[in-house]
Amino acid sequence: MQRRTFLSGVVPAMAGTTLFPFAPTPLIEKNDAFPGLITREKEPSNLEFPFATLKGRITPNAQFFVRSHFPFPKLDPDVWKLSLTGDVKRAITISYDELRKMPSKTVMATLECAGNGRAKLAPKVKGLLWEQGAVGNAEWTGVPLSALLEKAGLNADVLEIILEGADKGEITEEPRSPGEIRFARSISLKKALEANVLIAYQMNGKDLPIAHGYPVRAIIPGWYGMASIKWLTNIIATSKPFEGYWQTIEYAYWKRQANQPTLTAVTAVEAKAEIARPMLHEIVPAGKPYRIHGAAWCGEKSVIKVEISTDNGLSWQGVKLLDTEIPNVWRLWEFNWHVPSKPSTAGILVRATDSDGHVQPDKHDPDRRTYMVNKTVAMEVEIG
Amino acid sequence: MQRRTFLSGVVPAMAGTTLFPFAPTPLIEKNDAFPGLITREKEPSNLEFPFATLKGRITPNAQFFVRSHFPFPKLDPDVWKLSLTGDVKRAITISYDELRKMPSKTVMATLECAGNGRAKLAPKVKGLLWEQGAVGNAEWTGVPLSALLEKAGLNADVLEIILEGADKGEITEEPRSPGEIRFARSISLKKALEANVLIAYQMNGKDLPIAHGYPVRAIIPGWYGMASIKWLTNIIATSKPFEGYWQTIEYAYWKRQANQPTLTAVTAVEAKAEIARPMLHEIVPAGKPYRIHGAAWCGEKSVIKVEISTDNGLSWQGVKLLDTEIPNVWRLWEFNWHVPSKPSTAGILVRATDSDGHVQPDKHDPDRRTYMVNKTVAMEVEIG
Numbered sequence: 001m002q003r004r005t006f007l008s009g010v011v012p013a014m015a016g017t018t019l020f021p022f023a024p025t026p027l028i029e030k031n032d033a034f035p036g037l038i039t040r041e042k043e044p045s046n047l048e049f050p051f052a053t054l055k056g057r058i059t060p061n062a063q064f065f066v067r068s069h070f071p072f073p074k075l076d077p078d079v080w081k082l083s084l085t086g087d088v089k090r091a092i093t094i095s096y097d098e099l100r101k102m103p104s105k106t107v108m109a110t111l112e113c114a115g116n117g118r119a120k121l122a123p124k125v126k127g128l129l130w131e132q133g134a135v136g137n138a139e140w141t142g143v144p145l146s147a148l149l150e151k152a153g154l155n156a157d158v159l160e161i162i163l164e165g166a167d168k169g170e171i172t173e174e175p176r177s178p179g180e181i182r183f184a185r186s187i188s189l190k191k192a193l194e195a196n197v198l199i200a201y202q203m204n205g206k207d208l209p210i211a212h213g214y215p216v217r218a219i220i221p222g223w224y225g226m227a228s229i230k231w232l233t234n235i236i237a238t239s240k241p242f243e244g245y246w247q248t249i250e251y252a253y254w255k256r257q258a259n260q261p262t263l264t265a266v267t268a269v270e271a272k273a274e275i276a277r278p279m280l281h282e283i284v285p286a287g288k289p290y291r292i293h294g295a296a297w298c299g300e301k302s303v304i305k306v307e308i309s310t311d312n313g314l315s316w317q318g319v320k321l322l323d324t325e326i327p328n329v330w331r332l333w334e335f336n337w338h339v340p341s342k343p344s345t346a347g348i349l350v351r352a353t354d355s356d357g358h359v360q361p362d363k364h365d366p367d368r369r370t371y372m373v374n375k376t377v378a379m380e381v382e383i384g
Numbered sequence: 385m386q387r388r389t390f391l392s393g394v395v396p397a398m399a400g401t402t403l404f405p406f407a408p409t410p411l412i413e414k415n416d417a418f419p420g421l422i423t424r425e426k427e428p429s430n431l432e433f434p435f436a437t438l439k440g441r442i443t444p445n446a447q448f449f450v451r452s453h454f455p456f457p458k459l460d461p462d463v464w465k466l467s468l469t470g471d472v473k474r475a476i477t478i479s480y481d482e483l484r485k486m487p488s489k490t491v492m493a494t495l496e497c498a499g500n501g502r503a504k505l506a507p508k509v510k511g512l513l514w515e516q517g518a519v520g521n522a523e524w525t526g527v528p529l530s531a532l533l534e535k536a537g538l539n540a541d542v543l544e545i546i547l548e549g550a551d552k553g554e555i556t557e558e559p560r561s562p563g564e565i566r567f568a569r570s571i572s573l574k575k576a577l578e579a580n581v582l583i584a585y586q587m588n589g590k591d592l593p594i595a596h597g598y599p600v601r602a603i604i605p606g607w608y609g610m611a612s613i614k615w616l617t618n619i620i621a622t623s624k625p626f627e628g629y630w631q632t633i634e635y636a637y638w639k640r641q642a643n644q645p646t647l648t649a650v651t652a653v654e655a656k657a658e659i660a661r662p663m664l665h666e667i668v669p670a671g672k673p674y675r676i677h678g679a680a681w682c683g684e685k686s687v688i689k690v691e692i693s694t695d696n697g698l699s700w701q702g703v704k705l706l707d708t709e710i711p712n713v714w715r716l717w718e719f720n721w722h723v724p725s726k727p728s729t730a731g732i733l734v735r736a737t738d739s740d741g742h743v744q745p746d747k748h749d750p751d752r753r754t755y756m757v758n759k760t761v762a763m764e765v766e767i768g
Contacts, residue, residue, distance in 0.1 A: 261628065262624075
C-alpha cells in the first residue's frame with residue numbers, strides 16, 4: 001500500500017508528479033512546497049490556484065487550492081480511526097484499512113471556497129482575500145457517507161450529520177473561539193444521504209495529499225468547500241441543529257425570514273462564471289480573434305448558460321459551453337472574440353445562469369457578509 | 385391620562401419625583417439628565433446604578449440602570465401600535481389605549497444586564513465594562529403576554545415568540561449587523577406563556593420612562609435584561625428557532641452539547657450575590673461591628689442561601705436573607721461583621737446558591753464569553 005511508502009519517506013499523493021520532487025517533510029510544513037500556487041497566508045497554509053493557468057476540467061492535485069484554518073494535522077493511517085456516534089443505533093469505528101475495503105465510488109466534484117472572490121469586495125474586508133482561484137475540480141474516490149450511516153443505523157429523529165476534522169486550534173481574534181476547537185460542520189440529513197457525498201481517500205487517483213485531508217476527508221458536492229471536512233475523524237448524528245463556530249461565527253450569512261435577518265449557515269454554491277484568459281490588464285492584439293475562456297459552475301444546480309459582454313456590460317451574448325454536463329462539476333467555456341481593430345480598453349464580464357433561473361448579480365448583497373461572492377466584475381483589458 | 389401631560393411638556397414617569405426637576409427634552413436627549421447614575425457610554429445611553437447606594441428592595445426609576453443599543457426612539461402613544469403577527473390564527477394590532485384597557489397585572493421583577501460584572505474579567509474584554517450596577521428591581525404593570533397570544537390564537541407549531549423594538553441602527557464594527565436592524569429577541573413559547581411575562585406600560589406605578597421603553601416594553605422575569613425588549617412594537621410567533629443578531633452575534637454563548645461548543649442564546653439569569661457596602665478600599669473601623677449588606681438573585685430559581693467570607697475565601701458563613709421570597713426578585717441580605725481590632729486589609733467575598741444547588745463559581749467559564757459573569761470576586765477593604 002502506498003501509505004507504507006509514505007512511512008518510508010515518499011509522499012504517496014505526490015509520487016509520480018514532476019512538480020513535487022522533494023521529501024515529504026517540507027510538503028507538510030512549508031508552503032513554498034507549492035510552487036504552482038499563490039500564497040495568501042503562510043501559517044495556516046492558504047494557497048490559491050492561479051486561475052489564469054486553467055487548462056483542463058480536472059485541476060491537478062498540486063494546483064488545487066488549499067484552505068486550512070489550523071496547521072495540517074499529521075495523521076498516521078495505521079492509527080487513524082473514523083468514529084460514527086451520536087443519535088445512532090450502533091456507534092461504529094472504522095479503520096483506514098476497513099474503509100478502503102468497503103465498496104468505493106469515484107465522483108467528480110468542483111469545490112469552491114465560500115470566500116472565493118472576496119478580494120473583489122469594496123471597501124476591503126477582513127478575511128483571506130481570495131481572488132478567483134479558491135476553486136478547483138477533481139475526481140474523488142471513497143465510500144458514500146450513506147453506506148456508513150446505514151451501517152450505524154440512524155435514529156428516526158436525526159436532523160443533521162456533524163463532520164469533525166482533526167485540525168484544531170484557538171481563534172484568539174474577536175470573535176474568539178471557545179478555547180481550542182476542531183474544525184467541524186454539519187450537513188442536513190437530506191444532503192448526507194445523497195449518493196455522491198463521499199468519505200474520500202483519493203483525489204485524482206492518488207491518496208489524498210496532506211494538504212487535502214490525508215488520510216480521509218468528506219466531499220460534499222454542490223456545497224461550498226468548508227463543508228468538505230478534511231482530516232475527518234468524527235461523524236456525529238444529531239437531532240438538533242448544530243450551531244458550531246464554523247457555521248455561526250464563520251461561514252454564516254444573514255438570511256431574511258419574515259422580515260428578520262437570521263444568521264444561517266452557508267451551504268450550497270451560487271452560480272458563477274470566471275474568466276481565465278485574458279487576465280486583468282492583459283494586452284490583447286487589436287483586430288485579431290482572441291479565445292476568451294474560463295469555467296462556470298452553479299453548485300447543486302446545472303449551468304444553463306454563460307453570457308459574456310466585451311463592452312462593459314452594455315450587450316451580452318452566449319458563450320460555448322464545453323464538455324458534457326456532470327452534476328456539481330464546473331463546465332469549461334470559450335468565446336471567440338473578434339477584437340476591435342482600434343486600440344482602446346475593454347471591460348469584459350461573464351455571468352452564469354443556473355437551472356433555477358438565478359443569474360449572477362451585479363452587486364454583492366451585504367447580507368451575505370464576505371461569503372458567496374458571485375457578483376459580476378468587469379475585467380479590463382488593453383486592446384493594442 | 386398622563387400621556388396628555390407628556391405631550392404638553394412634562395415627562396409623566398418623572399412627574400412627582402424630586403430627582404428630575406427638569407423639562408423632558410434633556411431627559412430624552414442627554415445623559416447628564418441622570419445624575420444618580422454612572423455613565424458607561426454617552427450615545428447610545430448606557431448608565432449604571434451605583435450599587436453602593438442600594439437602599440431598598442425597589443430601585444427608583446431614576447436610579448434604574450439604562451442599557452440601550454441605539455438612540456432612544458421617540459414614540460407617540462397616540463400613534464404607537466403593537467402588532468402580533470406570524471404563525472397565528474388572526475394577526476392583531478393593539479393601540480396604547482386598548483392595551484391599557486385590558487386586564488392588567490403588576491409583577492415585581494429584577495432585571496440584570498447579561499454583561500453586568502464584565503469589568504471583572506481579566507484581561508480586559510470588549511463591550512461595555514459594567515461593574516456591579518447593571519441590575520435593578522422594579523414593579524412592572526401591564527398585560528400578560530399570554531393574554532395577547534390568546535387573542536391572536538397560536539398555531540400548533542409555534543416554537544418561539546419574537547419581540548421586536550422600535551430602536552434601530554447599524555452596527556458597523558465587526559461583526560457587522562446586516563444593515564440597519566432593530567433590537568429583537570425571541571423567547572421560548574414556554575417562557576412566553578408564563579403568567580408573569582408582561583407587556584408593560586408602567587414601572588413602579590408611573591408610566592415607563594423614555595429610557596425604559598416608553599410607551600410599552602416586555603418584561604421577561606428571570607431572564608437577562610436583553611430579552612425584556614423596550615419600545616416594543618412587534619410580536620411575531622414563529623415555528624423556527626430565531627437566529628437574529630442579538631442572540632447569535634451578541635448575547636450568545638458557547639453551550640457544550642455532545643462535546644461540541646454550540647452558539648446558544650443567553651437566557652436565564654445565573655446565581656449572584658453582590659455587596660453594596662463596604663465599597664472597594666473602604667476603610668472599615670477596626671474592632672467595631674459593621675453591617676455588610678447587598679442583594680442576591682438567582683433568576684428563575686430561588687435564592688437558597690448566601691454565604692460570606694471576610695478572610696479572602698478561607699472560611700464561609702451564612703448571611704441573613706431579608707424580605708420574603710418573591711419569584712424572579714432579588715433578596716436583600718445583611719451580615720453583622722465583627723471587624724478585627726488589628727489594622728490590616730480584608731478580602732470580602734459573597735456567593736449565592738440557587739434552588740438547583742448551583743453555587744457561584746470562583747472562575748469565569750470562557751464558554752460564556754463576556755456574558756453571565758457571576759464568578760466571586762474578593763473585595764478588598766482596609767481595616768483601620
